Amino acid sequence: KAGVTQTPRYLxxxxxxQVTLSCSPISGHRSVSWYQQTPGQGLQFLFEYFSxxxxxxxxxxxxxxxxxxxxSRSEMNVSTLELGDSxxxxxxxxxxxxxxxxxxFGPGTRLTVL
Amino acid sequence: AQSxxxxxxxxxVSEGASLELRCNYSYGATPYLFWYVQSPGQGLQLLLKYFxxxxxxxxxKGFEAEFKRSQSSFNLRKxxxxxxxxxxxxxxxxxxxxxxxxxxxxxxxxHP
Numbered sequence: 001k002a003g004v005t006q007t008p009r010y011l012x013x014x015x016x017x018q019v020t021l022s023c024s025p026i027s028g029h030r031s032v033s034w035y036q037q038t039p040g041q042g043l044q045f046l047f048e049y050f051s052x053x054x055x056x057x058x059x060x061x062x063x064x065x066x067x068x069x070x071x072s073r074s075e076m077n078v079s080t081l082e083l084g085d086s087x088x089x090x091x092x093x094x095x096x097x098x099x100x101x102x103x104x105f106g107p108g109t110r111l112t113v114l
Numbered sequence: 115a116q117s118x119x120x121x122x123x124x125x126x127v128s129e130g131a132s133l134e135l136r137c138n139y140s141y142g143a144t145p146y147l148f149w150y151v152q153s154p155g156q157g158l159q160l161l162l163k164y165f166x167x168x169x170x171x172x173x174x175k176g177f178e179a180e181f182k183r184s185q186s187s188f189n190l191r192k193x194x195x196x197x198x199x200x201x202x203x204x205x206x207x208x209x210x211x212x213x214x215x216x217x218x219x220x221x222x223x224x225h226p
Contacts, residue, residue: 004157033214043158043204043216056213090157099208100146100165105157 004106006091012112018079021109025072025093032074033098034066037088048098049074056098086113116141116209120217127195128225135190135220137205147188148206149179164188200224
């Protein structure tokens with residue numbers, strides 16, 4: 001069974017731009033969660049989508065948004081990029097509720113904001 | 115609010131030696147607890163989890179962890195470390211909100 005895939009793997013943007021990251025979960029997984037990983041803040045939960053609905057949300061500004069499609073694929077969008085948005089963005093999928101079920105992580109998208 | 119503390123930023127062990135990585139959590143009720151491992155350039159992989167029941171949990175790759183409510187701890191152990199165990203290890207918890215909270219991670223260095 002194929003694992004979680006994320007595209008692109010690397011991305012360079014400039015301040016003020018917006019970016020869209022994509023995540024394809026493991027087949028059959030309906031929950032997709034997004035995380036931001038930085039050296040300063042560690043690993044932080046952004047949000048979870050289940051059956052195309054946002055079910056949980058972390059403490060991030062509204063510039064961070066996401067969506068999930070009917071095939072469970074998910075996208076994350078960051079508008080008006082700031083230097084502090086430079087991070088590794090991880091996507092994880094699971095069969096059910098995040099925080100209870102095992103999550104399977106993708107390799108991440110490394111975003112650099114210049 | 116729930117929180118997780120991993121007191122050790124780096125741990126260095128010799129190959130074949132035993133390992134214990136510390137994790138302390140803060141949550142009023144019985145939390146869900148997890149240990150993940152992250153190799154360079156990779157995502158996280160679940161090693162083991164604790165929800166309830168037996169406080170000694172067995173995981174993959176020869177790892178185990180023990181839940182101690184009195185100490186609010188969930189330490190990860192391995193009797194004999196292999197060079198391939200060198201990685202970043204994260205303890206995580208989720209409480210009533212089901213939102214995962216991760217520790218800052220412990221970097222394991224294995225000397226031959």
